[in-house]
Structure formats: C-alpha cells, structure tokens
Amino acid sequence: MKKLALHWQIIIGMTAGVVFGLILSFSGNSTFSQDWIKPFGTIFINLLKMIAVPLVLVSLISGIASLKDVSKLSRIGSKTIGIYLGTTVLAVSLGLVVVNIIQPGKYFSTEQREKFKEQYANKATSAKEDAGKVKTQGPLQPIVDMFPSNVFQAATSNSDMLQVIIFAIMFGVALVLTKPESAEPVKLFFAGANDVMVGLVELIMNFAPLGVFALLSSLIVDFAGNDPAAALELFAALGLYSISVLIGLAMMVWVVYPLLLKTFANYSYKRFTKGMSPAQLLAFSTSSSAATLPVTMEQVEKELGVPHELCSFILPIGATVNMDGTSLYQAVATVFIAQAFGMDLGFQAQLGIVVTATLASIGSAAVPGAGMVMLVIVLEQAGIPLEGIALIFAVDRILDMCRTVVNVTGDACVAVIIAKTEGQLTE
Numbered sequence: 001m002k003k004l005a006l007h008w009q010i011i012i013g014m015t016a017g018v019v020f021g022l023i024l025s026f027s028g029n030s031t032f033s034q035d036w037i038k039p040f041g042t043i044f045i046n047l048l049k050m051i052a053v054p055l056v057l058v059s060l061i062s063g064i065a066s067l068k069d070v071s072k073l074s075r076i077g078s079k080t081i082g083i084y085l086g087t088t089v090l091a092v093s094l095g096l097v098v099v100n101i102i103q104p105g106k107y108f109s110t111e112q113r114e115k116f117k118e119q120y121a122n123k124a125t126s127a128k129e130d131a132g133k134v135k136t137q138g139p140l141q142p143i144v145d146m147f148p149s150n151v152f153q154a155a156t157s158n159s160d161m162l163q164v165i166i167f168a169i170m171f172g173v174a175l176v177l178t179k180p181e182s183a184e185p186v187k188l189f190f191a192g193a194n195d196v197m198v199g200l201v202e203l204i205m206n207f208a209p210l211g212v213f214a215l216l217s218s219l220i221v222d223f224a225g226n227d228p229a230a231a232l233e234l235f236a237a238l239g240l241y242s243i244s245v246l247i248g249l250a251m252m253v254w255v256v257y258p259l260l261l262k263t264f265a266n267y268s269y270k271r272f273t274k275g276m277s278p279a280q281l282l283a284f285s286t287s288s289s290a291a292t293l294p295v296t297m298e299q300v301e302k303e304l305g306v307p308h309e310l311c312s313f314i315l316p317i318g319a320t321v322n323m324d325g326t327s328l329y330q331a332v333a334t335v336f337i338a339q340a341f342g343m344d345l346g347f348q349a350q351l352g353i354v355v356t357a358t359l360a361s362i363g364s365a366a367v368p369g370a371g372m373v374m375l376v377i378v379l380e381q382a383g384i385p386l387e388g389i390a391l392i393f394a395v396d397r398i399l400d401m402c403r404t405v406v407n408v409t410g411d412a413c414v415a416v417i418i419a420k421t422e423g424q425l426t427e
Contacts, residue, residue, distance in 0.1 A: 006205065010281040013209035014216055021220025030221045038218035044211025047204045048291035053155050055197045055294050056316040057168050062190040063312025064172025065183070073173065073313075076418060080314050083414045084322040085358065087260075091252055091324040091406075092357045095331030096350050098248040104240035105339025165316055194312075201294040205278075212285035219397065238395045241336050245399050248328045249406045257413045265420035275303030276412050283408040287400045289319040292408050300412050305426030306419040314418060318411030325406030329399060330357040330375050337379065337388035349382050356381040 004012075024033050064073060148154040148163035155164055175183050258269040279299045283292040293315065301311045334353055338345050345353075356378045375389060419425040 006208065006278050009209040010212055010278065010285070013211075013213040014281065014285065017213040017216030018220060020213070021217035024217070024221050033218050033221040037214050037221075039214075041211055041214030041218055044204075044207055044214065045286060045288070045291060047207070047211075048286065048288070048294065051197065051200055051204060051294050052290045053164055055201065055297070056319075057155065057164055058190055058193045058197055059297065059308075059312035060165060060168035060316050061172045061175065062187070062194045063309040064169060065175045065187045065190065066309040073176070076310065076313060076422065079418050079421065080317060080414065081321070083417065084318060087256075087324050087410055087414065088322065088327050088358050089354060090256060091248075091328040091410075092331045092354045094251060094256070095245075095248045095328035096335065096353065098251075099244050099332040099335040100350075102240065102244045102247075103339055104244045105336040105341075107240055168316075194308075197294075198298065201298055205295060208278075208282060212282070215285050238392070241332070241392065242395050242399060244336070245329050245332045246402060248332060249325055249402050252324055252328065252406050253409055257409060260413055261416060264417045265425065267416055267420065267425075272304060272412070272416065275299055276409060279408055279412070280405050283404040284401045287397070287404045289323075289404055289407045289411070292404070293319045296408055296412060300415050304412065304416055306415045307424050307426070310419050310422070310424060311415060314415045315411050318414060319407075322411055322414065323407050324410040325403030327357045328406070329403045330378050333375055333389075333392055334378050334382055334384060336392070338382065338384045341385055341388060343384060345382065352381055353378060 020037075021033065024030060024037075146163065146166050148160070148167055151164070151167045154160040154167070175186060178186075257272075261267040261269055261272060276296075276299055279292055279296040282295050283289065286292055289296075296319075297311050297315050300306050300315060301308055306314075331353055334357075335345060335350070379385075379388065416425065
C-alpha cells in the first residue's frame with residue numbers, strides 16, 4: 001500500500017486536532033488537553049528548535065564553501081538582501097492599502113476596547129517593557145547585535161540565529177580563501193555533517209502529523225477553555241481586523257509571489273505550491289520560521305530545483321531578515337489600533353510605518369510572538385497609545401500562524417528567483 005504523502009498526513013493531523021480541541025472544550029475537559037495532549041506538541045516544537053541552529057551552521061558553511069568564488073558570494077548576497085528588502089516594503093504597503101480600505105478599527109466599540117485593555121494588561125505591559133529596552137539602544141545597536149562575542153553562547157538560543165549566520169558566513173568565506181589542501185578536509189566534514197542533518201530532519205518529520213495534532217487541539221482549548229461561547233464572541237469582535245490581515249496575507253501568497261515568480265523566473269506557481277505545501281503547513285502549525293527552516297530547505301532543494309549551495313545561503317538569512325507576513329501584519333495592526341482610538345493617520349505617518357516596520361522586521365527572532373514586541377516599536381514611532389496592543393492579543397496566535405506561512409513562502413520565492421538569475425535552477 002502506497003504511503004500517504006507527508007502534506008496529507010499533516011492536513012489530517014491539523015483537522016483532527018481542531019475537531020478534538022472543540023470536543024474537549026464543549027465537554028468541559030480542557031485540563032485533559034493541558035496534561036496529556038499539549039506536551040506532545042511541545043516535544044515536536046523542541047525537536048525542530050533543536051535541529052535549527054546546527055542545521056543552519058553546517059548547511060551555510062557547506063554551501064558557501066562550495067561556491068569556490070568570493071565574488072560570486074558577494075553577488076548572490078547583494079541580490080538576496082535587495083530582493084528581501086523589496087518584498088518587505090511591498091508587503092507593508094499592501095497591508096496599509098487593505099486596512100485603509102476596510103477600516104476595521106472604526107467598528108470596535110468602547111466597551112469591548114476597555115474589556116480587552118483590562119484582560120490583557122499584563123501582556124501589554126510585558127511587551128512594552130521588552131520594546132522599551134530595544135528603543136533605548138543606540139541607532140547602530142542592531143548592527144552591533146549581529147556580531148557575536150561568543151559564538152557558542154549565540155548557538156544556545158534560536159533567538160540569536162542572526163549571530164550564528166554571521167559566524168557561519170565568515171567561517172565559510174575564510175574556508176574559500178584557505179589553501180585547498182588545508183581546506184578540503186574541513187569541507188568534507190561539513191558536507192558529511194550536512195547529510196546527517198538532512199537525515200535527522202527527515203526522522204523528526206515522521207512525527208509531524210502527531211505534533212500538529214497536539215499543537216492545534218491544545219490551541220483551541222487554550223482559547224476556549226470550558227466555554228466555547230466565549231471564544232466565539234471573542235473572534236466575532238475582532239473578525240474584521242483578522243479578515244483585513246488575512247486578505248493582505250492571501251494577496252501576498254496568491255498575487256504578489258506568483259507575479260514575481262512568473263516575471264523574474266518564469267516558474268510555475270502550481271509546481272511551487274505543490275513543492276512548498278509541507279513547509280507551509282508546518283509553518284502554520286508552529287508559527288516559527290526558524291522551526292520550519294529545516295523542512296523549508298529540504299523542500300526548496302528537492303522539490304523546487306534550487307541547488308543546495310544557494311538554499312543553504314539564502315533560506316537561513318531569509319528566516320531571520322525576510323518577514324513579509326510579519327511586516328504586513330504590523331502595518332494593519334498599527335492602523336487598526338489607531339482607528340480604534342479614533343486617530344486618523346496621515347500620509348507622512350503611514351510612510352513612517354513603512355520604514356519602521358521594514359527595519360523592525362530585520363533581525364526579528366523567527367519564533368512565535370516576536371512580531372508583537374516589534375509592533376510596539378512601530379506603534380511608538382507612529383505616536384499611537386501602546387495600550388492598544390491589548391486589543392489584538394486575543395487573535396494574535398491564529399494570525400501569527402498565517403503570517404508565518406507568508407514568511408516561509410516569501411523565502412522560498414526569493415530562492416527560486418535568485419537560482420534562476422544565476423542559471424542554476426533545475427527546471
């Protein structure tokens with residue numbers, strides 16, 4: 001009997017998780033999910049996080065070492081950063097267009113606003129404090145933070161992935177410049193280690209259906225508790241805001257990326273979607289570009305035809321600096337909160353949102369919830385009351401899942417385009 005494809009297994013796991021979560025909620029057994037279901041989702045997330053740093057380190061060094069030409073590395077790096085910044089600006093602008101047309105914040109009642117402020121006051125304060133630490137830093141501090149003082153310490157946290165990437169790039173370049181007889185054993189080591197890491201990813205992905213089942217069922221229970229009606233009322237109040245974000249994200253996936261692939265790579269979006277579906281579904285389940293990175297790299301290389309040397313360079317950088325979905329969400333959320341407080345943002349203020357959201361997305365940790373902290377910085381730049389983020393905490397987890405799909409899809413799209421322009425794309 002033919003084995004069911006991975007993406008279908010994941011879809012079944014997701015569907016079963018939602019249904020099971022609703023059953024637990026309606027039957028008043030929310031503690032069962034916390035004790036017996038959620039731990040399996042946590043284990044699956046931990047396995048993916050476990051492999052993220054060593055995979056990025058090994059694959060990036062291996063990929064750069066295989067280029068054999070520093071000038072080629074510089075050319076590919078310039079293309080990668082340039083296209084990533086371009087798609088981010090496009091995403092923020094698209095988000096502003098959508099939210100200004102729909103204007104979801106003007107439908108939010110005063111009573112609901114005060115209720116959410118009170119309910120999520122502690123979370124709002126925590127995000128404000130975290131963002132305050134970032135704001136008090138000097139203008140060049142983000143650049144300083146890119147360079148690790150201790151690479152082993154940086155490798156202990158997925159939130160310091162950019163530091164690991166910087167070290168891997170420098171190590172790879174040094175390996176290219178080293179005389180061949182000395183460099184060859186090191187290259188062989190990293191090439192072999194990369195093959196082992198790929199095998200480990202495939203081993204972990206055998207548990208993906210169970211992992212996403214546990215993640216989604218526990219998520220439903222966390223929202224609803226033993227009162228499903230409370231969750232329904234909550235989603236109804238924030239439905240228009242959520243629809244605005246989802247419309248923007250859908251346009252990125254089904255309009256912007258297909259156009260970019262057709263224009264710059266003449267690439268079939270049907271093939272692209274089929275190849276990326278396992279990574280997209282996993283991104284939706286985990287809400288983490290970093291956790292999804294191993295699967296993204298495997299799918300882009302094996303299914304989309306991008307060679308390993310490009311995948312191992314472009315995708316780890318994209319997981320850190322290319323946050324199209326997160327940037328779009330920040331634009332929509334900022335204007336939504338301003339509308340909820342009765343503020344009208346002019347052209348100059350919204351232009352500031354484009355710049356700030358673009359810069360804030362660079363280096364943002366590729367983990368669930370990181371966009372919320374960066375949102376506080378965008379709100380402060382626009383002069384919008386920070387307490388307003390309490391309005392969107394209730395639905396942020398679901399939207400985080402959706403915008404992570406866009407982040408991962410955007411990374412893969414750029415990888416295909418660069419591989420085409422380099423003449424290395426397998427048709």
